[in-house]
Amino acid sequence: MGHNKWIQKASTQLKNMKLQSKFMAGYLIACAFPLLVVSSIIYSQSAAGLEDSSQEFAALYTSQIENSLNELMKEYDKVTKSILVDNDLISKLGEEHNMSTNEYIVQKFTVQRALMRVALLKSEMNNVMLISRDNSVYQYTNTSSTVNESALLTQEWYKKARSTGDTLFITGLHDRSYYEDKGQGALVTVGRVLLSSEGAFAGVLLIDLDPFTLMELNHEFVLTRDKYGMSVIISKASGETVYHSDAASGRVPWMQVLEAGNDYTKDVSSSDRIVISGSTQLGNLVIKTEIPREKLLQKINRIKLVTIILIILGFVLTALISFALSLRITKPIKALRRSMKHAETGQYLPIESIQANDEIGSLVHSYNKMIVVIRTLIEDVYIAEIKQRKAKFLALQNQINPHMLYNTLESIRMKALVKEEEEIAGMIKILARMFRLTLGKDGKQHSIKHEIDYTVNYLQLQNIRFADSFQLDVRMPEEMQQCSIIPLVFQPIVENSIIHGFQGYEGSMHIVIEGTWTADGGIWIRIIDDGIGMSREKQDELSAILEDAVSDKYKLEETDNAEGGGLGLKNIAERITLHYGDMYKLTVRSGDDQGTTVEILIPKY
Numbered sequence: 089m090g091h092n093k094w095i096q097k098a099s100t101q102l103k104n105m106k107l108q109s110k111f112m113a114g115y116l117i118a119c120a121f122p123l124l125v126v127s128s129i130i131y132s133q134s135a136a137g138l139e140d141s142s143q144e145f146a147a148l149y150t151s152q153i154e155n156s157l158n159e160l161m162k163e164y165d166k167v168t169k170s171i172l173v174d175n176d177l178i179s180k181l182g183e184e185h186n187m188s189t190n191e192y193i194v195q196k197f198t199v200q201r202a203l204m205r206v207a208l209l210k211s212e213m214n215n216v217m218l219i220s221r222d223n224s225v226y227q228y229t230n231t232s233s234t235v236n237e238s239a240l241l242t243q244e245w246y247k248k249a250r251s252t253g254d255t256l257f258i259t260g261l262h263d264r265s266y267y268e269d270k271g272q273g274a275l276v277t278v279g280r281v282l283l284s285s286e287g288a289f290a291g292v293l294l295i296d297l298d299p300f301t302l303m304e305l306n307h308e309f310v311l312t313r314d315k316y317g318m319s320v321i322i323s324k325a326s327g328e329t330v331y332h333s334d335a336a337s338g339r340v341p342w343m344q345v346l347e348a349g350n351d352y353t354k355d356v357s358s359s360d361r362i363v364i365s366g367s368t369q370l371g372n373l374v375i376k377t378e379i380p381r382e383k384l385l386q387k388i389n390r391i392k393l394v395t396i397i398l399i400i401l402g403f404v405l406t407a408l409i410s411f412a413l414s415l416r417i418t419k420p421i422k423a424l425r426r427s428m429k430h431a432e433t434g435q436y437l438p439i440e441s442i443q444a445n446d447e448i449g450s451l452v453h454s455y456n457k458m459i460v461v462i463r464t465l466i467e468d469v470y471i472a473e474i475k476q477r478k479a480k481f482l483a484l485q486n487q488i489n490p491h492m493l494y495n496t497l498e499s500i501r502m503k504a505l506v507k508e509e510e511e512i513a514g515m516i517k518i519l520a521r522m523f524r525l526t527l528g529k530d531g532k533q534h535s536i537k538h539e540i541d542y543t544v545n546y547l548q549l550q551n552i553r554f555a556d557s558f559q560l561d562v563r564m565p566e567e568m569q570q571c572s573i574i575p576l577v578f579q580p581i582v583e584n585s586i587i588h589g590f591q592g593y594e595g596s597m598h599i600v601i602e603g604t605w606t607a608d609g610g611i612w613i614r615i616i617d618d619g620i621g622m623s624r625e626k627q628d629e630l631s632a633i634l635e636d637a638v639s640d641k642y643k644l645e646e647t648d649n650a651e652g653g654g655l656g657l658k659n660i661a662e663r664i665t666l667h668y669g670d671m672y673k674l675t676v677r678s679g680d681d682q683g684t685t686v687e688i689l690i691p692k693y
Contacts, residue, residue: 123402131395138391139362139381142316146364146377149312153303153320153375154366160302161370165256167209168280168293171202171218178282181291182221196226203228206293212301218282219250220291232269239266245277250292255281258371260328261299261346274299274342276330278371300336310337317383325372515552518545536613537569540601543578547599550586557595558586563602568611572693574667580656581615581686589619589684606689610672613688622678630676633658657686664690 172178177198184192203216207228217227217235225237240246245262259277264270275296282290302322312318322331329349335342360382366375522545540562547558560582582599590597600616622630634657661674668690678684 123406124399127395127399127402131392134391142312142318142379143362143364145312146318146362146379149309149320150364150366150375150377153322153377154368156303157322157368157373157375158370161256161258161368161373163210164278164295165370167206167213168256168278168295170206170209171280171282171293174198174202175285177202178284178290181218181282181284182224184220184224185222199226200228206295212297213295214298215296217294217296218291219294221289233267233271236266236268242266246294249277249279249294250281252281254372255283256370257281258324258330258373260324260326260330261342263343263346272343274335274346276302299331299342302331303333303336309333315383317380319378321376321378323374323376325374330373515549518548522546522549534572534575535569536564536571536573536603536611539573539575539578540564540569542576543582543601546579546582554590557590557597559596559598561598561600563600564613565603568603568605571611573690574663577660577664577688578615580660582617584656585615585617585619585684589617589621591620605692609692611690611692613690615686615688616683618683621680621682621684623680627676627678630657634661634674634676660688664688 177195180187180195184195187195199218203218203226207213207216207230214231215227215229215233215235217225217240219225219241223241225235225240227235227237229235243262243266245259249257249259257279259279261274261276264273264275276299277294277296279292279294281292284290303320309318309320318333320331320333321329323329329345332340332345334340335345360380362379362381364377367373368375522542544560547560551558578601585599586597598618601613602616603611603613606612636658657674657676664672664674672689672691674689675687676684677687
């Protein structure tokens with residue numbers, strides 16, 4: 089019982105600690121003590137993973153070498169095959185003793201030219217030789233050193249290559265003793281056995297190469313080699329060394345590798361070295377990547393030493409960083425708390441969880457007070473009003489009746505059924521313009537000129553239907569026509585004039601669109617027709633509908649009014665008020681047989 093009481097007391101004291109003290113204790117507990125455990129785990133995992141990663145790198149590098157050597161052998165396969173293009177040359181190899189002097193000179197020149205063509209295919213080929221079946225030697229070299237033909241024919245590697253069963257072959261390392269300069273160094277030779285059209289042996293094509301040209305040591309390999317003593321050995325299946333990375337990098341001379349014979353390619357104990365092997369598809373080459381385990385143990389011991397040093401430094405740095413971070417975090421939080429107390433005039437969603445009596449708890453209490461006010465001012469008033477205005481505006485735009493387009497399309501269809509006339513194409517062209525003017529704007533503001541153009545096109549269509557019964561007169565300054573206005577204002581009004589004011593085919597209607605500037609720089613637009621007008625009762629009814637537009641502008645529910653002129657004008661009036669404000673409006677004046685005037689007041693943009 090006393091033990092539980094002590095725990096409860098300690099928990100209460102910890103809960104009521106200042107935030108800076110909590111941060112200090114938390115950082116020390118959360119960072120310093122786990123550091124020892126984590127470092128130990130990292131050390132053990134690093135030591136175990138170092139060998140695995142080394143093997144993975146060696147395997148990956150061996151795979152890359154396999155690909156590179158396969159590509160290299162494919163290239164030399166193509167290069168050596170190029171000599172086979174000249175069938176006449178192959179057929180004459182070995183027949184030199186039966187040739188006249190002139191024929192022998194021509195044959196020698198032909199072979200020299202073929203060898204030069206082969207040598208030009210790859211820049212690293214210094215010496216290309218062709219030996220016929222009767223041991224006649226042809227050679228092409230781009231260096232000053234030439235081959236001693238008799239010495240070449242006595243080389244053991246040449247005798248093995250000539251008797252090989254492979255058409256394309258590569259020799260092991262051999263010296264340069266058959267060259268006239270008898271220089272130091274080692275070579276490998278890529279060759280192809282040439283066969284006549286009957287399949288008989290015709291000769292051998294030989295290409296001497298420097299061993300380092302077989303594989304280029306990249307920067308990653310050099311770094312890994314220096315760290316872990318990695319080496320790459322390429323040999324033939326018979327055990328002859330073809331390439332050694334230590335010789336290619338200059339760590340040991342090529343002659344040392346040559347004199348060692350097959351020592352470098354012997355199988356080594358897996359306890360001493362990590363060995364990854366691979367092979368090529370052409371040339372029967374074997375690739376071995378070796379990593380001495382002794383080098384890896386040195387790296388593991390170094391990791392152990394570094395881990396101990398890091399643990400010690402970690403304890404010291406954790407204490408210093410804990411103090412600095414706790415001070416850095418609590419200072420802005422206290423400033424934020426004071427600032428939020430001054431800004432307790434807004435809200436969002438309150439935090440309902442119980443908080444301790446520390447700085448964060450006080451911050452949450454202040455935040456809860458602030459977000460309650462924000463919810464009242466923003467969510468309940470501002471956001472709701474904006475949403476209503478946007479939704480109402482979209483709803484009003486969607487109320488526009490497209491029956492004019494449907495009637496026009498029906499007229500076009502009927503005329504097309506009766507007879508073929510050019511006016512049908514004209515109607516379609518005009519209708520296309522109207523679609524372009526309306527749909528192209530996608531509900532955005534456009535200019536008054538666009539509204540006029542749309543109305544002109546509409547009347548052209550109506551004149552086709554009603555035998556040129558309508559005349560439009562635009563009296564508006566050019567500057568005013570460039571001002572902006574919400575879309576679909578003029579045409580519905582003109583359409584309304586035609587529907588309710590047109591007297592029929594026996595008469596015509598004259599419509600005027602005029603605009604003037606107001607004293608405060610606004611735009612006063614009048615759309616006047618000389619139709620039959622409307623009665624006083626109809627005008628009063630329409631005025632009441634337009635007055636309701638101001639009060640209904642934020643209502644989202646649909647009205648019960650039937651479709652007709654009143655609803656269309658109310659639609660325009662609501663959109664004008666929604667977009668421009670309450671001081672801008674639409675009014676109608678009319679009388680029996682006096683025509684109708686629709687007046688629109690909008691600001692100048």
